[in-house]
Amino acid sequence: MIETHYDAEAAVRLGRDVLAHEADAILAAAKRLGDTPDFALAVKAVLGCRGRLVVSGVGKSGHIGRKLAATFASTGTPAFFVHAGEAAHGDLGMITSDDIVLGISYSGETQELLMIVPILKREGATLIAMTGNPNSTLAKHADLHINCHVEREACPLNLAPTSSTTVTLALGDALAVACLSAKGFSKEDFARSHPGGALGRRLLIHVRDIMRQGAAVPRVTADIRLLDAIREITAKHIGMTAVVDADDHVIGIFTEGDLRRLIEKVGDVRNLVMRDVMTPNPHTIGPDELAASAVKALEAHQCNQLLVVDADGKLLGALHMHDLMDAKVI
Template identity: 55%
Template sequence: MTPLSTLVEQLGAQEAAADERLQGLGRAVLQVEADAVAALAGRIDAAFSRACHHLLACRGRVIVTGMGKSGHIGSKVAATLASTGTPAFFVHPGEASHGDLGMITADDAVVALSNSGETDEINAIVPLIRRLGVPLVALTGNPGSTLAREASVHLDIGVEQEACPLGLAPTASTTAALAMGDALAVALLDARGFTAEDFARSHPGGRLGRRLLLHIEDVMQTGERVPRVGPQTPLRDALLEISRKGLGMTAVVDEQEQVLGIFTDGDLRRALDRGTDIHATRIEAVMTAAPQTAAAQLLAAEAAERMERFRINALLVVDDAGRLVGALNMHDLLRAGVV
């Protein structure tokens, strides 16, 4: 009978061998796909430029189409184009033959993805696309295919092998198609002068959109919610104002609402450490004079960076004349999703 310890050792060795095989396959897949993408760089030529010019000249929308796995890639390519300044949407080629072809107009351009270039559903609608007179940019792995021959421009996305060990599942070929789609989108982005602010306007719900679109005036506290006291106010009363407004500070302003200073929780701790009498002391004696301020039109993200740089938790917001118009603290920025 084989000792239990020997069985455990054998099982452990089998598991280690299985793990090594899994890891080896993972590395091999990544290498095959990396090689496939790297090979595309040598195919960025005059055809790529012509494809870009066709898409730049499009007065309508770029219609992206593809079947099966190429369809999934095409959907992502359409989304990337749309979010980077090239209006685009995906049309399923099977549905196109049953009415959705009406989505394509004479002002549009079409990008078709098919690794074989012989996808029946796509080739069935090519004559109708050509009849509309719209440019057809084909991404295939077969330059001699029907789709490649019929296209206005053909971009070769062929790969030497799939990463699938059976050579069957679309892997390296779909990665290559995705990379070429990204190359088109980024080239068009640059040609259009598309900026980070433009990108943010397409992504108002995302973190970048909030950082580039939200201004201080969109998130600051205003009116009666802003704590403020005069310079002669006893420290005791200033503390009551801070407690009522809940911002952890109060502005100190003159009769014209000009900002003279700020008094924060930190100032209170320092005052108490010095043994300050909160009943007899006026706020002007313990406030921080000439505090950091910001204009309401400043980006909220810039306000967050300023607060981090000066290690403060609040900013007073002033107009061009230095009058108090609002207040902003880190909690306001957190609620707005800026930080």
């Protein structure tokens, strides 16, 4: 068993050194990025790809490759990861001549990758290599090469892949973002790839998807007694009621807050009717508006509920702040 010598100050100092070393390695990679045309040509190749981007690697490079494949796929470039070892045992059937293979190997001499290079060449797939050695076997046989070289690893022993994997990841991200930008990939496009994420919920969920409808929407007419309106508010559990005309067009709203203020002002409310106490011309929203727009409207008007109406002002539904929270829009 290895004897440990824990020192809190030394741990923080070493942690800072590692972060600084890896940051310097990324900056060095950024400075040399335009030394050859290969990065720009790689972007052009990916943009023109008629198939998919197939990312492959082994070990730590394989882990980086999996992440990069996911990044490309979520930013508009169809991509998936194939382990180089599995490729040599049947998974090469996933790769076609229309595909681009992004082979990752810091040494450029990973045997599992080199084993499949002749097949890739014969198939006609484009090979982009990411290595730390432009003179390596993989780099020399690739159509394009992206240099991931680092002077040394952040590991004190200069053994564990640390700075090299960080630079490889950063360069892969740079390639993905360059492709994203060239494609005009938008927030809406990103949301369609992430419907379960916060951005997807904000950009894809519409008011009609989460509004209360039908019998769940409290509504009364202007000639009804306030006490009857209170019963409607209590039954529907949304803290307000819409006031509508005979054709179900919204003409007002009355909330629990209005009731508290009314009681403080007049005391006895038993003989009041809705037309005398409602708030006319309430804030409304359309059903096809984004739920995110409803959040902005509630915040701007400092209220908790919105009535949902069609283009003619007819009541379609109601929305409470809690509905937006339940849908995780906020």
